[in-house]
Amino acid sequence: MKTEQELDALIAGLSSELKPSRDLWPELEPRLAESAAAETKVIAIKTNKWLSVPFASAYVASAASVLLAVTLFWQPADLQPVAVTAPLAFNPQLLDAETAIVYSFEQAKAEQLASMKTVDPVYADWQQQMAQWQQAIGQVQLALKYNPNEALLLKQLRQLYSQQQNYLQKVVQSGLV
Amino acid sequence: MKQQLILGLALSVFSQSLWAAESVNENLQVANNEKIYIENMRGEVDIIATNEGRFKVSGTLDEKADGYDLSSKNGFTSFKVKMPSLRNYGNWDDQEKEGSRLKIEVPLGAELEFQGVNASVKVSGVQGSTKVTTVNGSVYAEKLQKFIQLETVNGEITSVNNNGRINLNTVNGEIEDSGSVGRLSIDAVNGSIDTKSSASEVSVSVVNGEADLELTNVQQLNLSSVNGSLEAELKGSLTPRVEVSTVSGNAKLKLEKAVSAKFNLVANAGGTIRNELTSQTAEKAKYGPRRSLEFSTGSGEGSVELNTVSGSLKLETY
Numbered sequence: 001m002k003t004e005q006e007l008d009a010l011i012a013g014l015s016s017e018l019k020p021s022r023d024l025w026p027e028l029e030p031r032l033a034e035s036a037a038a039e040t041k042v043i044a045i046k047t048n049k050w051l052s053v054p055f056a057s058a059y060v061a062s063a064a065s066v067l068l069a070v071t072l073f074w075q076p077a078d079l080q081p082v083a084v085t086a087p088l089a090f091n092p093q094l095l096d097a098e099t100a101i102v103y104s105f106e107q108a109k110a111e112q113l114a115s116m117k118t119v120d121p122v123y124a125d126w127q128q129q130m131a132q133w134q135q136a137i138g139q140v141q142l143a144l145k146y147n148p149n150e151a152l153l154l155k156q157l158r159q160l161y162s163q164q165q166n167y168l169q170k171v172v173q174s175g176l177v
Numbered sequence: 178m179k180q181q182l183i184l185g186l187a188l189s190v191f192s193q194s195l196w197a198a199e200s201v202n203e204n205l206q207v208a209n210n211e212k213i214y215i216e217n218m219r220g221e222v223d224i225i226a227t228n229e230g231r232f233k234v235s236g237t238l239d240e241k242a243d244g245y246d247l248s249s250k251n252g253f254t255s256f257k258v259k260m261p262s263l264r265n266y267g268n269w270d271d272q273e274k275e276g277s278r279l280k281i282e283v284p285l286g287a288e289l290e291f292q293g294v295n296a297s298v299k300v301s302g303v304q305g306s307t308k309v310t311t312v313n314g315s316v317y318a319e320k321l322q323k324f325i326q327l328e329t330v331n332g333e334i335t336s337v338n339n340n341g342r343i344n345l346n347t348v349n350g351e352i353e354d355s356g357s358v359g360r361l362s363i364d365a366v367n368g369s370i371d372t373k374s375s376a377s378e379v380s381v382s383v384v385n386g387e388a389d390l391e392l393t394n395v396q397q398l399n400l401s402s403v404n405g406s407l408e409a410e411l412k413g414s415l416t417p418r419v420e421v422s423t424v425s426g427n428a429k430l431k432l433e434k435a436v437s438a439k440f441n442l443v444a445n446a447g448g449t450i451r452n453e454l455t456s457q458t459a460e461k462a463k464y465g466p467r468r469s470l471e472f473s474t475g476s477g478e479g480s481v482e483l484n485t486v487s488g489s490l491k492l493e494t495y
Binding site: 005133139142143146150163167 | 312313330331384385401466
């Protein structure tokens with residue numbers, strides 16, 4: 001049975017954003033058009049004050065602004081420049097200490113792995129070794145769920161990543177010799 | 178036909194023995210603080226420092242070597258056993274039979290660097306600095322001074338009576354150190370560590386292996402382990418600064434009865450804490466699996482911090 005604090009800590013650890021695994025726009029667009037048509041139909045039936053002359057100018061104005069916004073910002077997907085679709089620059093300094101550590105070391109690790117060409121046979125079990133560190137990192141992260149921002153655990157997390165990084169550096173260099 | 182075959186075999190054996198028997202015998206006068214670089218990919222090398230002020234190399238070269246390069250100029254001496262481009266320098270098991278057999282003399286004050294692959298090295302008496310790097314092979318180092326860096330991947334490191342800033346590093350081998358003085362840093366991934374040291378600053382890191390430390394008058398100690406267990410005895414340290422961290426490994430510290438320090442022990446997720454130094458016991462957090470223990474002895478001058486995720490922590494006294 002989890003306590004409320006533990007649940008809060010777990011909830012705090014969840015990502016605040018969930019990105020769709022596929023492009024949903026092609027499916028959404030026709031349905032929006034349908035609902036817009038239905039909305040128009042309903043409005044047409046109504047004979048209340050919202051259809052009176054003073055509001056009509058407001059409708060025109062808002063329709064114009066929507067049109068302007070669409071004209072300015074909407075472009076067909078295949079014409080959009082890459083920079084527009086790229087995510088905003090990620091600033092680890094704005095995150096909590098644990099995420100910042102994980103982010104910076106994982107990024108460095110990805111770069112190391114990308115630079116890996118061949119591996120000397122003496123490091124044949126390097127993936128197994130890396131997995132052991134990853135398991136240990138996972139254990140520390142689990143402990144951090146219970147004790148968020150605990151300085152000693154954060155230090156340990158950094159230390160484990162640092163050890164893993166040094167080891168990976170040796171593995172990468174072994175293939176460059 | 179039979180005669181031709183015998184002749185061919187004889188020539189083959191003869192040429193092989195010629196190939197294997199290339200010897201080397203060089204002797205150069207060099208500065209006492211000469212910077213010396215030695216490269217030998219396979220075999221056994223014995224390096225000894227003497228007060229003769231010379232660089233002397235003798236023995237036999239690797240069977241596969243294409244001779245050697247020796248140069249000495251402006252205080253720099255380099256000796257390289259030339260090898261054909263091989264991706265793999267043979268198996269660890271073959272090492273006993275293959276490779277160079279060299280005995281090298283260097284001046285006492287030399288700054289030495291050795292590089293090998295399937296090579297075992299024995300080095301003694303160098304008072305400048307020493308850096309030894311090999312991959313499959315053992316390293317034995319004795320009576321070295323100043324900056325001492327010994328590194329192997331699959332092999333044992335033995336360090337005896339070294340003095341200075343000592344750095345010992347292996348991935349799969351064991352490390353044995355005794356009589357070290359100065360600053361000692363030992364890293365092993367899977368191997369075990371055993372040290373009897375009088376170094377004032379000691380740092381030990383192990384991933385899966387065990388570490389057993391007998392330390393005398395250590396002032397600063399850093400220990401870390403992932404799964405392996407750590408045991409350290411601190412003789413004569415009355416106000417030490419100690420930091421120990423493990424993930425699932427156990428850690429045990431044996432301290433002087435008269436130790437004066439502030440203690441902070443934390444087991445974050447399921448670990449245990451045992452204190453045989455004083456009567457204080459660990460407290461369990463109201464919520465969650467965390468246990469912790471804080472107390473002071475004497476005037477609390479030193480600092481002892483032990484941290485584990487799920488291992489056990491223990492304090493003992495003499």
